[in-house]
Amino acid sequence: MCGIAGIMFKRNGKDAEVGKALISMLDGVQHRGPDSTGFALYYEPQEGHYRLRFYVGEGDAAAATIERIREKLQDHQARIVEQHNVGCTYAVIVQFHGDLQRFAYDMEHVAKVFSIGESLDIVKDIGGAHDVDDRYKVANFQGTHGIGHVRLATESDVAPDASHPFWATGFADVAIVHNGQITNYWKMRRRLEKRGFAFNTDNDSELIAVYLADKLSQGWKLEAALKESISDLDGTFSFLVSTKDEIGYAKDRLAAKPMVMLENDDMIAIASEEVSLNRLFPGQALNTFEPPPGTFKTWHRSI
C-alpha cells in the first residue's frame, strides 16, 4: 500500500547527498502514501558501536520510557556514547559487545525498536517526506546509500511505529521497503518462529527483512537470498533491501507491483514510479528501465 525508493551513489565517496535525494524521491511518490514516511540511512560504522532508535512517543510517557531504556541498556552493559530525543523517538549510540539478537529482543520489551545496527538508522514518522525531514533533519544525512517508503495506512493505524521501513528484528543493519502483499505470510512466519526468531509486528515487510537477514547470517550472499525469496514468498511484491554495504531489489513473477530504475556511472536509483527519478534530474530525458517480473539484483558500494 505504498511507494518505495532507494538510492546508492557510486562515486561521491562517503559524502553523497543521500538524505536530500531520498526526500525528493519520496516526495515525488507521496500520492501513493500520504500518511507516513520513513528512511533507512546508513552511517559509517565505528568498531564496537551500535546505533539504536526507539519509538517512545511524546511527553511524560516518553521520558519514563527513555528512563527504562537507559536502565535496560545498563543491564546489558551497553554504554551510551551519544543520545538524542528527537520527535517521537529516542536515538542512542552505544558501545556493546554481547549477543546482539538477545540484546535486541530484550530491548523490545522496553520500547518499540525502530532499528539497531552498526550503521543503520531508521527514521520514520507520520506525515510527508518534508514533514519528517523538518522533524528529523534527514536532508543533512550524507552517505553512500539508503532506502525510503511512503505509506498509505489501510489495514492499521496511522502511527509512527506502523510506518516503514522495517528492520530485520534481531539482525543488525538489514532494512526493507516493500510494496505489495505477501500471501503466505503466516506460513513463512511460523517457519521462522520455529527457529527462534521473534516478530514485533504483523507486517509482511518485517517478515521479508527477517527472512533475508536470517539467510545472510547463515553466510548467503544477498543476491542468492533475493533469488530464493522469489520462490519462497508468495503474493505480489516489489521490494528493496539494504545492508551496510549493499542495496538490492526483488520483484514477484507476475510483475504486479511497479518499479522503475535508473543506473548510470554515478548512481543506481530505484523507485515505484518514474516521477521519483525525474525529481533527481528535473527536465531531463531519462533512460529508465522497468525490471522484468521475477528478477532481482544487488549493488555493492564502491568504498
Added chain:
Amino acid sequence: MASIDLAVVPVRAANERLRQLGAAGEDIEILNPDARHHIGVGLVHPVTVHIRGSAGYFCAGLTDGPRFVVDNNVGWGLADNMLKGSIVVNGNASAIAGVAIRGAEVIVKGNMGSRAGQVMKAGTLACAGNANFMAGYMMYGGRIVILGDSGDKVGQDMTGGTIYVGGRIVALGTDAKVTDLSSADDDELRAFLDRYELPFRGTFQKIVNAGKNLRYGKTEPRVRVIPYFEASEANGYWNTKVREDIEVKAQIGRYRIRGYGAARPLPHISDLAFRTDLTAIPADPSVVDKVRMRTLLGGRSGAKPLDLSMPVMIAPMSYGALSKSAKVALAHASRLSDTSENTGEGGLSNEQREAAKQIIYQCLSGRLGWNIHDMHRANGLEIYISQGAKPGLGGQLMAKKVTKEIARIRGIPEGIDLRSPSRHPDVLGADDLVIKVEEFREATGYRIPVSVKLGAGRVRDDIKIAYKDGFDFVELDGLQGSTGAAGNEVLEFVGIPTLSAIQEAIDALSEIGAADKLPIVLMGGVKDGIDAAKVLALGATATAVGTSAIIAGGCIACLQCHVGNCVTGIATQDPVHERRYNVPVEAQNIHRYLEAVRWQLASVAHAHGYADVRQFKREDLVALTPEAAAITRLPYDPSLRERDRGGR
C-alpha cells in the same frame, strides 16, 4: 499551439484546460510533465497533444480522438481504454501499455513492460523494442505488433485478436498458438509501420488464440426445474438440490454453473427483529408522507450526489445476464419510483439510459462496455472489485447469451463462454486503486460520484481501503446476493453472509475513526421494506434490491439464468424468449413492488415514532438466533421469535 506548463499548473486544472482547448480545436503542448499521472485523461477531441518529457500513469487514458506524442517514457496503463486516436511514445512504456484500448493506435518506440494490451478489444498496439511478461494477456481483439522479442507467455489466455512478433517468441501463453502469416497480413503490417516510421526488415510470426479454452467442453444439461424457494428450504442433508447437483456433475464432469445465489440456510436479516411490535401499529395509508426518506448519496468529495426518493436502489445486473427488455423495465421502474438503476458489467445501452432517471455505470476487470462517453452520461460510477455471490471471481456469461449485439457492446468475440477476469489490470493494491479513482475523477471533471462494489470477503480490511482511497460510497454485497451464473460451490460456500458484512464494515470504520463518514449501500438478500429498515438500523445508508426486483418483474426463480433460455424473457438474449417480456407491464410491477417497500419502510419508521429513516439505530433491534446475535453483537432475545415468526 497552446502551452500548458505543469511546473506551474496542477494536473487537474491542466486537464480542464486541455478539454477547453480540445473543444476549440487547438493543438497543445505540455511542458515539464515530470512523469505526472493522468495527463490528457478524458480528452474527446481530435487535437494534437505534445508532451515534452515523461508522463506517469494512464497517459491519454479514457480518450477518444486525440493524437498524443510523448518525448520520453510513460508509466502504467498507457492509453487506457482509448477509443479512437493515437499516441506515440518515443521512450519506454511501463506495465499494461494499451490496456483495454478499443480502436486506438498506440506506438511505443522503446520497450514495453508487462501485460501489454491486457483486455484490449480493438486497435493496434505496436512496440519497436521488446515486450515483457504476458503481452496480450486476456486480449479480446485488435492486434499487438512487437518488433523485438515477445517476452514470456505471450498471448496468455487471449480470446481474440492477433499478436505479431518480429523477434524471438520467448514462450507462448496458455491457449495461444503460432499460425501462418498471409502476405496480405504482412503487407498491411508494413504499411502500418511505414505510416509511423518504424523501420523493420525482419519477418513476422503470427500468434492467435488456439481455441481450446473458449468454451466449456460440455454445457450444463437440461434439468427438471427446482424453484429457488424449494431448493433453498432447509430440508436436511440430502435434498433435491444436492441430488440434482450430483447428477449434473455426473454428466458434465466438472463443477456446475447455475444462476441465483446460495441455497442453504444462513444467518440473515430475518434472524433480527425490531423490539417494537410492528403488528400492534395500525395501518396508516398516508404514512409515506409522514417519514422523510429522501437520500443524497455520493457527495462526500464534491461530486453531484445521486438524489434518491428513498434509500432503496436497484442492484447492479448486467445487460447480457439480463435481456435488454428486462433492463429497460428495471430502469423505467427506477424512474417511476425516483431511485436509481445500475448497469452491472455489460455497458450502458441507449434504451437503459433513456428509461432511467439516474443510473450508476459499473467498471469491471474486463472493461466490457466501458468507455468515456458512457461515463459522462452516467450519474454515478462504480468500480467493481467483486460481488457477494462469487467474491474473488469475475462475471460469467455462457455462450448462448454472448450474441452479436452483446459481443458488440462488450467488445468481445461472439459465442464464447465469457469468463471475465477476476481482477483489474491496473488495480493490484490500495495504492494503485487511488490512482485509478483519480483517473475517473479527472476524466469526468470530478462531477460524478465514484463508488466501489465489494463482495463480502475480507470486509474489515477492504472497507478501510475504500475509505482511505476516497470513494464516495461503498456498495457492500453479502453472500445472499444472486448472480446470473457461477459455480454452485462458489455460490454456496465462498462468500460471507450479508449480516456479517455490514457488522464488520461498521466495526472497521469505527476502528479508524470514520464511523458515519463513508456511506454504505448494503445488498445481498434484501427482500422487503422490513429488511430495508433493519439494514438501515445496522448502520447502512441505503440498500439495493436485485433478486426481489426481478422477481417482481416476472422472474420465476428457476435457477437457470445461465442457460439463456429464460422462459420469462428476463435472463436471455434469445428474441423468441425476450418477446414474451412485456416491458411496460413489468416496469409497473417492479414499480409497485418498490412502492410497497417504500410503504413498509415508512411504516416501520413511523411505528418507532421516527419522522426520518435516518433515525433507525442498532438499539431498535434484537437477534432471534444465537448465530445472528454472535455476528451482530445484538442482544439475543428468542422470546420474540414466536411473535415475529408465529404462523409462518
